[in-house]
Amino acid sequence: MSISQNVLQYFYQLPILLQIVWLCSVGLTLLIILFLFYLYYLRSYLRGEESVLKELFTQYETNLITYLYSGDIDVEISSEQKKISDKMKSCAKNTFKRNILISVLSKLKNDVSGEIATAINLLYIKTGLINYSINKLESKKWEIIALGIKELTQFEVKTAYNEINKYQNHPKHEVRNQVQLYYVSLFQFKGLEFLNNLKTPISEWNQIQLLEILQKFDDQEITDISPWLKSDNDSVVLFALKLAKIYNQFQVIEILLELLNHINKDIRICAIEILGYFHVKEIKEIIKPNFFDRSNEEQISFFKIFEEVIDAEDESFIIENTSNANFEIRFLAFKLLKMIDVNKWHAIKLNTTEIDNERIFNYLEAM
Amino acid sequence: MSNSKKIVLAEDNTTLSLLLKFRLEKEGYQLFIAEDGKKGIELIEEHNPEMVLTDIMMPFISGLELISHVRNKLNLKIPIIVFSAAGQEEMVLKAFNLGANDFMGKPFSPNELVIRIKRLLM
Numbered sequence: 001m002s003i004s005q006n007v008l009q010y011f012y013q014l015p016i017l018l019q020i021v022w023l024c025s026v027g028l029t030l031l032i033i034l035f036l037f038y039l040y041y042l043r044s045y046l047r048g049e050e051s052v053l054k055e056l057f058t059q060y061e062t063n064l065i066t067y068l069y070s071g072d073i074d075v076e077i078s079s080e081q082k083k084i085s086d087k088m089k090s091c092a093k094n095t096f097k098r099n100i101l102i103s104v105l106s107k108l109k110n111d112v113s114g115e116i117a118t119a120i121n122l123l124y125i126k127t128g129l130i131n132y133s134i135n136k137l138e139s140k141k142w143e144i145i146a147l148g149i150k151e152l153t154q155f156e157v158k159t160a161y162n163e164i165n166k167y168q169n170h171p172k173h174e175v176r177n178q179v180q181l182y183y184v185s186l187f188q189f190k191g192l193e194f195l196n197n198l199k200t201p202i203s204e205w206n207q208i209q210l211l212e213i214l215q216k217f218d219d220q221e222i223t224d225i226s227p228w229l230k231s232d233n234d235s236v237v238l239f240a241l242k243l244a245k246i247y248n249q250f251q252v253i254e255i256l257l258e259l260l261n262h263i264n265k266d267i268r269i270c271a272i273e274i275l276g277y278f279h280v281k282e283i284k285e286i287i288k289p290n291f292f293d294r295s296n297e298e299q300i301s302f303f304k305i306f307e308e309v310i311d312a313e314d315e316s317f318i319i320e321n322t323s324n325a326n327f328e329i330r331f332l333a334f335k336l337l338k339m340i341d342v343n344k345w346h347a348i349k350l351n352t353t354e355i356d357n358e359r360i361f362n363y364l365e366a367m
Numbered sequence: 368m369s370n371s372k373k374i375v376l377a378e379d380n381t382t383l384s385l386l387l388k389f390r391l392e393k394e395g396y397q398l399f400i401a402e403d404g405k406k407g408i409e410l411i412e413e414h415n416p417e418m419v420l421t422d423i424m425m426p427f428i429s430g431l432e433l434i435s436h437v438r439n440k441l442n443l444k445i446p447i448i449v450f451s452a453a454g455q456e457e458m459v460l461k462a463f464n465l466g467a468n469d470f471m472g473k474p475f476s477p478n479e480l481v482i483r484i485k486r487l488l489m
Contacts, residue, residue, distance in 0.1 A: 058381075107380060111380055114476030
């Protein structure tokens with residue numbers, strides 16, 4: 001009797017429960033072996049792909065640099081450049097190679113400016129990569145659309161304006177962000193005109209990105225921001241307030257004063273900060289009469305900028321606030337009082353009984 | 368080539384390094400490329416260059432640590448140009464405090480870089 005027959009005989013003699021356990025063990029062992037083979041295959045495949053990617057990346061890098069430095073002054077494009085551009089064009093037909101090619105161009109485009117940057121933009125058009133990016137705009141997937149816009153922004157394709165403009169109010173904020181970056185990166189301050197029709201909010205992060213892009217331009221002549229300060233879109237107003245501060249828009253002070261009574265608290269606080277930054281004394285006439293009806297944040301913001309607009313006639317208002325229930329306001333009031341009337345400050349200090357106030361006095365004295 | 372001035376470039380963007388190598392070698396300089404600060408220091412110690420070009424943000428050892436090593440450990444007075452990206456203004460100030468001679472904000476023009484290198488190596 002062979003071993004297999006012995007094993008089978010032994011197996012059939014076992015109780016049914018043990019037979020099931022044995023079958024499960026064998027099945028699971030086979031599954032593990034199968035998975036091990038699959039993992040081995042997957043690892044080899046990924047390593048192979050990574051090595052091809054590295055190889056192609058290096059090859060395209062070399063091709064790109066050779067292209068950029070093999071120009072001929074006498075002709076628009078040298079024969080060597082034409083050869084490289086054609087080769088890249090044919091590579092771009094393959095999605096895998098196209099993605100590598102775009103990443104090589106992007107990587108260099110991010111770090112260089114001037115003639116080289118212009119040459120990269122031109123190569124992007126010559127190799128037909130521009131068409132793939134424009135085709136991405138027709139995709140049903142929002143992330144592909146956003147990627148297409150990003151590429152067209154990076155390679156400064158102004159002619160895609162009409163196609164990109166369609167996505168100005170796209171439901172996905174990632175797409176809208178890319179559209180806004182496209183406008184500002186390529187059309188500078190004129191690109192901010194999208195704010196006129198914007199129905200959706202601009203994220204804080206995107207506002208920062210837009211401001212950063214704007215600051216890079218040599219021409220810092222900003223367009224009129226008044227319509228944006230009056231916008232129904234609160235995020236547009238907040239963005240315009242940032243612009244007002246960064247670009248010292250003194251001509252919009254009247255509108256900033258109106259914003260002190262805006263329905264949105266964040267806008268009111270921001271307006272207080274900017275008017276303080278601009279040293280606009282009229283702010284006091286608007287804030288002081290209804291100071292106690294305003295939110296705590298507004299009151300604190302006002303006291304923080306009070307130093308910039310303070311006069312001797314504000315003394316009674318400040319003294320009134322030295323007994324404010326809010327510690328921060330009380331502290332700022334004592335600080336301001338010390339600034340404008342040190343004698344009065346000393347007088348109050350001598351009569352103070354509250355521990356909190358004693359701490360404030362000690363701190364201010366040490367300052 | 369043996370008489371040409373040696374420059375060590377520490378930059379993690381390989382495409383930019385390749386472009387600068389091509390451009391600077393055309394100008395007659397001998398370029399040694401490091402992909403990170405650690406390799407940059409090794410190349411500086413090995414080749415004793417006339418100039419160092421370094422990015423600020425790099426793997427393993429940053430551009431700031433590299434400058435500090437050149438100035439404080441190796442006591443070299445060679446000119447150092449720092450590359451910085453937007454938003455790294457504080458880093459640039461630190462680089463100057465550590466002994467950097469010049470800086471270029473990315474994106475920069477390679478032609479402008481060549482002019483600055485020539486001026487510093489005059």
